[in-house]
Amino acid sequence: MRTATVERPVLVDPTADQLLSLVDAKSGPVRRPVVDMGDFATLVRTFVGVALGQPTRERLGGDLFDVVITAANDQARAAVFAMDEVQGGCGGVVEDPMAGWFYWLVPPGSAGRWQPPPYAVCLGVPYRITLPPLNRTAPPGPYWYRPLARDRLVPAGPLWTVLAQHRPEPPHTHLATQLGLAPGRLGPHG
Template identity: 35%
Template sequence: MTTLTEHAPSWRPPDRHEWQLAGVVWDVVQAPDHLADRALPRLNDDAVGAVWRDHYKRRMYWMVPSGTAGRWTPLPYIEVHGRGARVEIPPAGLVRGLGPHWVREPEPGRLLTDPEALHESLSMAHRLSYDPWAEERR
């Protein structure tokens, strides 16, 4: 497996809120809070890269390797933004607030989330949200 850091070796968060183009260094997976809050704790720590939240939009965002948008198997309520999409990125160090802020700040070697692990975690979050007995049948 290719390491996730090979895809984005030098990207850094901006100094202020900034709209950036997805699909160049990374793509973005966007999930509503009610699914994201169930999915994030299910991910292994080593599979998670940069994650931010926007309370106004009630969404959480994960950076994934560029090209993921074209290969992502659709999930209800989940959006994947690839080449050409503009995404609002929070500034470095902003970890609180109602607008976009980091849940997990990007760190050297920890920018991108493993897309397969994220897809699996969001799939399970969706099943648990809409089928409360899904966990018992697993």
Template identity: 45%
Template sequence: MSTPLAELPVVSSSAELMDIAIKTFGPRMTPAADMGDLARPLRALLNETNGRSNRVQLGDRFDVVLTPRTTAAAALLDDIQQGCGPVIEDPLAGEFYWLVPPGSAERWEPHPRAVCFGAGHTLTLPPLRKTAPPGPYWYRRPYWYSTSMRDRLVPTARLRELLVLLETESAPPQPLPEQSSTS
């Protein structure tokens, strides 16, 4: 049922129109509870699109394994599965941030050179197009950026195996035992 034009009120300002709307329809509705959750990824997407760093909650899209910089592990993952998965390098700290499936932190077994962080932590992602220093950059771009074979998160089981393998291979040489000299 529509109101004839002759019965519509004449208003002189937007504030007056708002008052009429409130009287007619009730007070302004509060946003739905899930709108805050929706706003966070939209802001993140806008930051990524506009080339800005972006602080994200871990545990939603991914968790992170923090290790010393190890290009050998990334290269081996490239060979094993035709693409490593997303990795951020912080050259100043000499660290890699491996983006792994969400929930990995709950199952991560202690490792002397790697720590896994998940829900309850945040991470600042570099701009998606940043692939070189200065500062943290994408050593391997994330899956949501391209459609290449690297469209996956880093598998934690394989990453752990490679870290153990590389740790034993790159262990410092042990000193030779003292030899007695006889003359």
């Protein structure tokens, strides 16, 4: 003889409160509520922006990337070609023609270990960057000088060495002004 078990009824068109009550009931006493749904909302907005080919605003650090900023001049272009060789195809680099900068996407946490040479700045938390749509590979506006690949960032150590060899012009003073930082905050020339 089988015994029947009583389960909560499945609701047709449940309200948000009813849905949350069901989730809480299924989670049991050790459930861990999400502390910050803002991160999830940001992730969804970013995904939708990327899917629609729109620029996306990203928080530096965390699990994504930090950014190294250099001038976008002949020396920096030579550094990109050198990183193509070092890396077998350089990781993501954005050129902002209006500002005259390259934004090199490097692994998260690089800003904390970056030794500031006079020709590059590395930023991480708490800064943000607006990235162009993934399909924008030419001006007007910021564009992907080297496309972003899911599995490839620019390695910070080799980049530091390549930049030391090619020495693009320093962005320090202008960048410090733009970010509202005190002189010297971005390194010896900031």
